């Protein structure tokens with residue numbers, strides 16, 4: 001009689017009930033990617049962002065790190081995360097380039113490292129441009145108004 005060992009597919013009524021308790025929220029196993037409506041486990045109606053928890057994954061049949069997230073969130077969240085990493089990479093690259101340039105100029109006495117000299121434009125300027133473009137993409141993406149902020153401006 002006891003069938004708790006075999007994972008049972010939820011009925012449509014259950015799914016609907018869980019969905020109504022936490023609309024749009026799901027819980028995802030970080031190990032295998034198995035997702036379930038979060039409403040099965042709790043109520044989450046007016047929260048934002050993602051949260052991490054430890055729970056029992058039905059597919060792994062073991063305790064796993066699980067992410068509580070909105071089903072419709074990943075695209076936008078991933079995009080702003082990408083833009084943030086663009087900005088970080090750009091700023092780090094720029095800092096490294098400046099540090100190398102200064103080291104070449106001061107420590108190694110390389111003539112090409114002299115700012116705005118003919119050799120500098122060829123040897124160093126492209127590096128500055130590349131990292132500045134990276135950083136600019138990141139900053140431009142982050143400063144753009146989010147879709148939610150657009151409703152007041154017409």
Ligand SMILES: [Zn+2]
Nearest residue numbers: 029032057060
């Ligand atoms: Zn799993």
